[in-house]
Amino acid sequence: MSDVTEQTEEELPLERAGDRLRHAREKSGKSVEQIAEETRIPQRHLESIEAGRFADLPSRTYAIGFSRTYARALGLDEHEILDMVRTDIADGGGQEQRAVSTFEPGDPARIPGRGLAWFSAFAALLLVVGVLAFFGDRIFPGAGPGSILPDEEPAAAPAQAETTGGTSAPATAPSGQVVFTALDDNVWVRFTDEGGERLLEKQLMKGETFTVPASARDPRINTGRPDLLAITIGGKPVAKLADQPVTIGDAQVSAQALGARTAEPAAAATGSGTQ
Structure with missing residues (x-):
């Protein structure tokens, strides 16, 4: 058993x-x-x-x-x-x-659910992207895309340098042959030099020209129609002696004198514009 x-x-x-x-x-x-x-x-x-x-x-x-x-x-x-x-x-x-x-x-x-795990991974990814976006330039300087704008060109130098007092320096006086051209018929002129020697005295016809001799010392002009005389220095036109029919006596017509006359109005206009 x-x-x-x-x-x-x-x-x-x-x-x-x-x-x-x-x-x-x-x-x-x-x-x-x-x-x-x-x-x-x-x-x-x-x-x-x-x-x-x-x-x-x-x-x-x-x-x-x-x-x-x-x-x-x-x-x-x-x-x-x-x-x-x-x-x-x-x-x-x-x-x-x-x-x-x-x-x-x-x-x-x-054990956390699958949904919570995916949410945590997505939140971590957003955090990393945010940190890189905020601190990217500091952590990786120059790593961003280059600018599509062209490099800035250096500012052009001013045409005229300013003097210590703040006014523009006078432009360089023109040089070259001084040529007078009559703009109408019967324009009376008389050109003389420093000693009073007569260089030309006549009535110029329209289109007729007179070139002041380069050897003339302190050439001057007498005329009653400065408004009908076009002037060029070295081929470049300059301002007339006057814009109205007035009598002018012994006005200096050398390149230096005419250039100084042209520069003075420009300097005056610049000075008035800066005030």
């Missing part, structure tokens, strides 16, 4: 971790779906644990971590359950499991 009893006990299989968990769940009156909602462990993984199919789980560490959480949810001794799980895996329950990870998951209820 005793031999039969011993033989029967030897033939009875040992209770596995999955069986212990399943019996405790059934005793508590909860379904696998309810345990999955409480622990946030996928239902298929809970069914694999109860069936002892630890090879169906992602890795050995998941089998241990999920079993611990399952035991806590049912009020079982988690250390005892984990010892049973390790024994079941060593006996062949996890022969086909994947490579063991060094990470052992904890309570799945504490």
Whole structure:
């Protein structure tokens, strides 16, 4: 009789971790779906644990971590359950499991959801972009795109330099041959030099010209129609001696004298414009 009893006990299989968990769940009156909602462990993984199919789980560490959480949810001794799980895996329950990870998951209820993980990654990306946009020129000077505007040309030098007093310096006096041209018929003129020697005295016809000799010293003119005499110095026109028919006597007509007359009105106009 005793031999039969011993033989029967030897033939009875040992209770596995999955069986212990399943019996405790059934005793508590909860379904696998309810345990999955409480622990946030996928239902298929809970069914694999109860069936002892630890090879169906992602890795050995998941089998241990999920079993611990399952035991806590049912009020079982988690250390005892984990010892049973390790024994079941060593006996062949996890022969086909994947490579063991060094990470052992904890309570799945504490693992952040996928949506939160994506939101955190997006927020971190925005932060990096903002930092680079704000501090980019300081961290990487000159790394931005080049300007499409052409380089600024240096400001052109003023045509006339200003003197210390703030007034424009007089323009350089023109030089060259002085030529008078009659703009109408019968324009009487008389040209003399420093000694009073007469250089020309006649009535010029329209278009007729007179060139003041370059050798003449302090040449002068007498005329009653300065408004009908066009003047050029070195081929460049200068202002007439007068714009109205007035009598002019002994007016200097050298290039220097005529150039000074031309510069004086310009200087006066500049001075009045700056006031």
